[in-house]
Amino acid sequence: MDTILSIKKLNKRYGKIHAVKDVSLEIQKGNVYGILGPNGSGKSTTLGIVLNVVNKTSGDFEWFEGKLSTHDALKKVGAIIERPNFYPYMTAEENLKLVCKIKNISFDKVIEKLELVGLLDRKDSKFKTFSLGMKQRLAIASALLNDPEILILDEPTNGLDPQGIRQIRDLIKIIANQGTTILLASHLLDEVEKVCTHVIVLRNGVSLYQGLVDEMLANNGFFELQSEHL
Numbered sequence: 056m057d058t059i060l061s062i063k064k065l066n067k068r069y070g071k072i073h074a075v076k077d078v079s080l081e082i083q084k085g086n087v088y089g090i091l092g093p094n095g096s097g098k099s100t101t102l103g104i105v106l107n108v109v110n111k112t113s114g115d116f117e118w119f120e121g122k123l124s125t126h127d128a129l130k131k132v133g134a135i136i137e138r139p140n141f142y143p144y145m146t147a148e149e150n151l152k153l154v155c156k157i158k159n160i161s162f163d164k165v166i167e168k169l170e171l172v173g174l175l176d177r178k179d180s181k182f183k184t185f186s187l188g189m190k191q192r193l194a195i196a197s198a199l200l201n202d203p204e205i206l207i208l209d210e211p212t213n214g215l216d217p218q219g220i221r222q223i224r225d226l227i228k229i230i231a232n233q234g235t236t237i238l239l240a241s242h243l244l245d246e247v248e249k250v251c252t253h254v255i256v257l258r259n260g261v262s263l264y265q266g267l268v269d270e271m272l273a274n275n276g277f278f279e280l281q282s283e284h285l
């Protein structure tokens with residue numbers, strides 16, 4: 056099962072706004088994909104559609120080569136598409152255990168994931184004492200509790216200070232090296248360049264480029280054209 060997600064000619068209209076226009080793409084196992092584009096280019100809408108939280112207008116998408124229903128496929132997907140939201144007066148460990156209960160998964164991985172995201176020494180601290188970067192890392196730990204095939208992140212470093220940004224980017228690379236496929240949306244070329252192997256460039260809902268990040272960067276003409284807009 057090498058194709059994790061396949062999107063064909065996806066369209067989304069919000070009234071007069073055509074937010075996603077005939078976008079097709081494939082996400083293959085083991086790579087780190089960046090959907091790169093300025094605000095309003097259709098990144099969040101595309102992620103929302105494949106996560107079944109936004110209705111598509113037309114087109115198709117298929118998880119895991121269609122071998123599972125979308126409902127079952129999404130159990131193998133970890134996603135953070137909003138600001139992390141946990142109980143402020145509960146500890147990091149208690150919050151993750153609660154997520155396990157809600158999702159009906161065992162507590163087995165709670166300590167392992169806290170360690171992975173660098174929060175083991177803060178497991179007994181209340182969520183409200185965490186910095187934004189720590190909150191984001193706890194959200195990543197939460198999304199990984201059932202060892203998903205793919206982790207989806209929407210603007211994972213938004214609002215973080217430089218140290219927080221570095222920690223999240225390093226963490227994404229560690230998770231990718233452990234074999235989890237990653238799909239992240241970002242408006243930052245720098246982020247995609249540092250973290251991703253593959254890129255999908257969106258502008259005004261249109262996919263302008265798809266391929267290896269290194270190839271995009273080597274293609275100077277294209278890069279100069281895009282950098283004016285990113």
Ligand code: ATP
Nearest residue numbers: 069072074092093094095096097098099100101242
């Ligand atoms: P951002 O980083 O700002 O979220 P984005 O690239 O993720 O940008 P989208 O959020 O997908 O882009 O928005 C694409 C277009 O669709 C924008 O013009 C936006 O205003 C519009 N849009 C998004 N959600 C809605 C909605 N619920 N109702 C109406 N228009 C929407």
